[in-house]
Amino acid sequence: MPHVITQACCGDASCVYACPVNCIHPTPDEPDFGLSEMLYIDPSTCVDCGACVSACPVSAIVPGHRLSDEAARFADVNAGHYPEPGPDTARFPVRADWRLPMAPISKPKRLRGATPDELKIAIIGSGPSAMYAADELLKHDQVRITVYERLTQPFGLAHFGVAPDHESTRTIANLFDEVARNPNIRILLNTEVGKDVSLDWIRQTHHAVLWAGGAPTDRPLQIPGIDRTGVQSATSVVGWYNGHPDFALSTPDLGTERAVVIGNGNVALDVARIFTADPERLEHTSIDRTALTALRGSSIREVLVVARRGPEHAAFTLPELIGLVDGPAHVWVDPAELEGVTSEGIEDTTVAAKVDLLLELSRRPKPDEPFIRLSFGYTPQEVLGDDRATGVRFVKTGTDEELVIDAGLVLTAIGYRGRPVPGLPFDDAKGTIANVEGRIVDGDTPLPGLYVTGWIKRGPSGFIGTNKTDSGETVQHLLSDAEAGALPTPKTSPVHS
Structure with a gap:
């Protein structure tokens, strides 16, 4: 089985230049590169030489026969990114007159012209x-x-x-x-x-x-009640559990049973996963020890990750979703929210794969607590409460239908600025x-x-x-x-x- 790129892909394209047969795409010269959520190996042209493995700075590339159970789905992801092989169907055809250079070995070079000696x-x-x-x-x-x-x-x-x-x-x-x-x-x-x-x-x-x-800085969410105690940015939580000195005092209130994360990018999923993880599993990571102690005493039983738009517009990446679905986290989607949703007709293979995974999650039984619930199609209107946050009022996007979610911790994760x-x-x-x-x-x-x-x-x-x-x-x-x-x-x- 060919080599496979997995969740850790950082997208820096070192593997692209190491590949002697141009089987890793998109390359930096291709228009999809800046938008792609990861790089993909074409199984029909990969020669299993392993050059990409040595070039990858994050050990994201492994031989297909060595994939762990949690990473097995990435073989299908890589294969699914390419059409069936054939002279008229190759998405990234290999031209006979061109191929990328092997991994460039940088010898010191002299700059010319008016460049100073130093x-x-x-x-x-x-x-x-x-x-x-x-x-x-x-x-x-x-x-x-x-x-x-x-x-x-x-x-x-x-x-x-x-x-x-x-x-x-x-x-x-x-x-x-x-x-x-x-x-x-x-x-x-x-x-x-x-x-x-x-x-x-x-x-x-x-x-x-x-x-x-x-x-x-975080993009601000401008709704009433956003300044209540119990509301903070997901970024501050990431800094807190990673020991960033700017966020040493940003300890979230973990004494509530439900947390709501507004926004569903990778940062939102990271926070939800850490909040619901077994502290014993985190013990052997680089997590800040003070944060780990706080998480051991957490009362959170559910983290609700809410997106304004539908599943086909999910901001998290496919690799991150796969890691969530096939990893140790307990994650679920209410099937009622995906009623009528299908991946049919979605031309973007990455988006279609996300929708299929979400549908798979919706067919699973509701997991044991603590768990993550992914929710779609709700726009936040107000953080409720007096001095402290007690919940969030949403409307179903594009309608007047309201939904109130009780929560003592509200995190915003709608991007950076x-x-x-x-x-x-x-x-x-x-x-x-x-x-x-x-x-x-x-x-x-x-x-x-x-x-x-x-x-x-x-x-x-x-x-x-x-x-x-x-x-x-x-x-x-x-x-x-x-x-x-x-x-x-x-x-x-x-x-x-």
Whole structure:
């Protein structure tokens, strides 16, 4: 059986370049790449060479005959993404005159043109977008990088945003550790730009500044009662159980029997899964010990994850749903909510697979407590209660039919948003630093030496690995500007104690 990509897929496309037969898609050059929830191996062209296994930074690729029971469904997912093989049906035909290069081995390269002997670059933030950018920059031996990270630990969401029971996904930090060992990069922890050091000073001491600060705030849910005690963002809960210092005091009220999560992206499913997990299973993960103690005493028996739209518009990814359905979590969908729902006629194979899985869940008996219930087609109107939240009033989307759900804990999970950075132009409509393909612009004018990457560049979309191609685009422009002599000359050298 061919190799299979499983849930941990980070989408950074390292496997694509390792494959000698072009059987992994979509590639970064294909239009679906930025939208795809994972990468897929074509079983009809995979030659089982194993090159992709070595290239994958999160150990997401395994031989088909070694799939665990929990991951077995991914063989069908990979196969289902491709039509039946044949000369006229191949979705990604292999051209005789072209194939991707084998995994590129990066030898240090010299930049040409007007590039200085030492190209000093500052990167603000040390999350995935920052580290992928650093990895690309360090392929050039003139580059010297200083990373400014306000926290006491590096790698951002790779450390503080991945659920503690997704241990394979967390291994992406090993790749970033390797980047950090390069002698031409230094990471200054506990150093906040705008507080400990000014952006103006950084600009004066480097040829270029690459802002990679992410989208650190939640999109607000603007309904009455949202400020009541017992309401908080799912993001704060993720930070709490991952030990993020910003959320040390964000302990959720676990003394209620039901929690409602408004929104149904991957973060919503992560929180629901952790809230209903057996604490003994979490004992052997990286979960914060204080959070684990609190979860041991939790009274939560049900977590209701509510989406405004129908199942065909579910925001969570197919890999995340498969991990939930076939993993240890107890999860259910009320069959009454899926009455008349079918995957027939849905052309997108990923969406169709999600709908089929949800229908499968609806045919299962209601599980033992604590369990997760996925609900669709309800729009929140108000958080009920006096001083504290006691429930949420919904309406069936598109109707006047009301539904009140009792709950003592309400979490919002409707997405992220970037926040303005003093000294940099901000696109308020998009919630991003104003830029064109990574070059920061004021109106239509590029600002010399200023660049951006990650969510604060493109908005909160994609996955950890999506940042690799995103950062690559920005770095390409930065290096092109360096060779053209378009970068400012530092006025002084950066000196740090």
